[in-house]
Amino acid sequence: MRPVLQALWGGILSGSVYGLMAIGLTLIWGTVRLLNLAHGALYVVGAYAAWTVLEILGLPLAAAIVAAVVVAAIFGYGIHLLVVRPLLGRAGWDSASIIATVGVAIALTAAALLIFGPRVKQIPPVVPGSVIFSGVRFSYQGMVIVAVAVVSLLSLFFYLANSRQGMAIRAVSQDMDASALMGVPVETTYARVMMISAGLAGLAGVLLSSLLFLSPNSGFAPMIIALMVTIFGGLGSVKGTIVAAYLIGILESTVQVYLGGSWSLPVLFLFMIAVLIIRPNGLFGVTEAHRL
Amino acid sequence: MTDSAGRSVLDRLDSAAGPWRTPRWGTIAFLGVIALVLPHLLLRFGAGTFIVHMLILFFLWSVVAQSWNLVLGVSGIYSFAQIAFFAVGGWVTALLSMNLGWNPWLSVLAAPLAATLAAILIGLPTLRLRGVYVVLLTLAFHELLGNLASTGPREITGGGYGLIGVPRFDFGPLSGLGHLANSYYVALISFVVATMAIWRLFHSPIGSAFSALRDSEGYAVGRGINQFRIKLFLFGFSAFFTGLAGGLMTHYLGSISSSVFAFSVLINVLAMIVIGGWGSFGGPIFGTALLLGLQEGLRDLADFRTLVLGLALAAVAVLAPTGAWPKLRDGFRNFLDQPGSGDPDLEEPTEDRSAETEEGPRLT
Numbered sequence: 001m002r003p004v005l006q007a008l009w010g011g012i013l014s015g016s017v018y019g020l021m022a023i024g025l026t027l028i029w030g031t032v033r034l035l036n037l038a039h040g041a042l043y044v045v046g047a048y049a050a051w052t053v054l055e056i057l058g059l060p061l062a063a064a065i066v067a068a069v070v071v072a073a074i075f076g077y078g079i080h081l082l083v084v085r086p087l088l089g090r091a092g093w094d095s096a097s098i099i100a101t102v103g104v105a106i107a108l109t110a111a112a113l114l115i116f117g118p119r120v121k122q123i124p125p126v127v128p129g130s131v132i133f134s135g136v137r138f139s140y141q142g143m144v145i146v147a148v149a150v151v152s153l154l155s156l157f158f159y160l161a162n163s164r165q166g167m168a169i170r171a172v173s174q175d176m177d178a179s180a181l182m183g184v185p186v187e188t189t190y191a192r193v194m195m196i197s198a199g200l201a202g203l204a205g206v207l208l209s210s211l212l213f214l215s216p217n218s219g220f221a222p223m224i225i226a227l228m229v230t231i232f233g234g235l236g237s238v239k240g241t242i243v244a245a246y247l248i249g250i251l252e253s254t255v256q257v258y259l260g261g262s263w264s265l266p267v268l269f270l271f272m273i274a275v276l277i278i279r280p281n282g283l284f285g286v287t288e289a290h291r292l
Numbered sequence: 293m294t295d296s297a298g299r300s301v302l303d304r305l306d307s308a309a310g311p312w313r314t315p316r317w318g319t320i321a322f323l324g325v326i327a328l329v330l331p332h333l334l335l336r337f338g339a340g341t342f343i344v345h346m347l348i349l350f351f352l353w354s355v356v357a358q359s360w361n362l363v364l365g366v367s368g369i370y371s372f373a374q375i376a377f378f379a380v381g382g383w384v385t386a387l388l389s390m391n392l393g394w395n396p397w398l399s400v401l402a403a404p405l406a407a408t409l410a411a412i413l414i415g416l417p418t419l420r421l422r423g424v425y426v427v428l429l430t431l432a433f434h435e436l437l438g439n440l441a442s443t444g445p446r447e448i449t450g451g452g453y454g455l456i457g458v459p460r461f462d463f464g465p466l467s468g469l470g471h472l473a474n475s476y477y478v479a480l481i482s483f484v485v486a487t488m489a490i491w492r493l494f495h496s497p498i499g500s501a502f503s504a505l506r507d508s509e510g511y512a513v514g515r516g517i518n519q520f521r522i523k524l525f526l527f528g529f530s531a532f533f534t535g536l537a538g539g540l541m542t543h544y545l546g547s548i549s550s551s552v553f554a555f556s557v558l559i560n561v562l563a564m565i566v567i568g569g570w571g572s573f574g575g576p577i578f579g580t581a582l583l584l585g586l587q588e589g590l591r592d593l594a595d596f597r598t599l600v601l602g603l604a605l606a607a608v609a610v611l612a613p614t615g616a617w618p619k620l621r622d623g624f625r626n627f628l629d630q631p632g633s634g635d636p637d638l639e640e641p642t643e644d645r646s647a648e649t650e651e652g653p654r655l656t
Contacts (some may be wrong), residue, residue: 029424035423035424035427037427082606082610083606083609083610086610086611087609087610090613092613094368094423095364095365095368095370095570095613096609096610096613097609098370098427099562099566099605099606099608099609100605100606100609100610101606102559102562102605103602103603103604103605103606103607103608103609104602104606105602106555106559106598106599106601106602106605107598107599107602107603107606108602109555109598109602110595110596110598110599110601110602111599113595113598114595114596114599217555220435220555221435224428224431224432224435227424227427227428227431228428228432231424231425231428235424262439262443265432265435265436265439266436266439266440268432269429269432269433269436272428272429272432273417273418273429276417276418276421276425276429277417280420280421280425
């Protein structure tokens, strides 16, 4: 019972954060058709923004979370202005946009290295302490993370489902030309999606960096897993992504509990290959084959 | 037209119409003589040793860049596994020569084969899938091998320091020339062979098949081109030369470690292709020379180098998607003769391709 519970809790914890990362990727993919490989760098931007607010300005964690989201969103808007807009509608969009986001990721990571140095940092936990239940340690920090992540995911879900802006996003993702003809401001919607997605990456950054260490390169591994989650859930499907995030989180932490940490990536990799062979469109994907 | 595959078609085709082309032997002979004499001239000077070393690095890395360009730029498969193939080649030949006592000349031949095998293994599940999936699976493969190299069993990976003391090539009766000059010739030969093979592939029926696939997939598939088979072939082909370069590099440097998986290596090679001009034939070669030169010239910049590289990558992708080489080449041509008056025979088909990617909608 004890290892099962531990794997479950670890999976829910990391699944929440992966969900935040992956939702951003899937939103951008669904609407802008952009594979944003700078997503991991936005994670790092958010985490360092929060670290600066906490450690240098000495403000409380709530302020740090807000700072992370806002700063990452500003960077997301910057990517929209400098990369997405000039490239939109141009032939060779696929390849140019991928390379451009790789370039942005490299530049942001290098800038973080220059400003903050290579030494690892850690964001201190808000609420220290933990409760032990049938032999498994549940840290209060972990509960805060899960709560924040779940609240954000739910509010995003309702935002997309019910608000006018959310409907605009969904309309653009279904058919850009038709929604432009119906008077949906496509450009603005793109910018909005980029900012929301970047903000979520920043949020994931501050949340996960209180559990793991923070270094300029630490956004890469979460991004890879978030990519797996997005694809497993079916690219462009929000519901599928959330389900997939928790499934992948639980799978990863089960492997870690039973086989050891170094096995998690190989097992995930083989799992992904198997999934892509059996269900090439992911869990909830709808005929994605023609989207790229 | 020496290509045996092209010969049967040639009778029916105007020589300017198809991609079946002959190289300019005069230029090649001229460059060849320079390349052969160069180390002897350089090694007479004090700084020459270093320049010859840089030339060896240039030859080997440009093989990697050209092979990756074949996959990434020419056929539009967003694979990031190229460095992993490079490492596979290096590790295999290092292990064979160190642990099993193979002669380096023999074991280095196993490197391209192992890399091709790895490429086929990774290509079989991934290449049926499209863009994003390929990015993910190849990146994960790269990350996976990198993890394995730093945490795997010590007798295979060599642990944190990697494999040190890989035996170097023994040049036997030729060793009078000096190890550096001999290594230079080995690198030169591999560069020439790889470049010729890639050039041949560019200007062959397969070459037109993959540019057709990239430019108008529906049309290409409709004409009966087997997409999966062509992609798998290209993947293996590019891994072959990448693995060879990896093996030669390992024997030349005498070591290989998990640092080859560092993100900076991947970025460097990517920058060689993109800044040089991806999708064009000369782009990666020019890019390799440019970046290796910059690496030395910008040594003072140290940490800022990566920042500059990243910004340059993004800027090239946004502002000048064709890269530096096609622009330089066209500029040179315009300088030589007035635009428009050029002999159509002299225009390379790659030029047309790059113009298409830059400007506008293609066949839809």
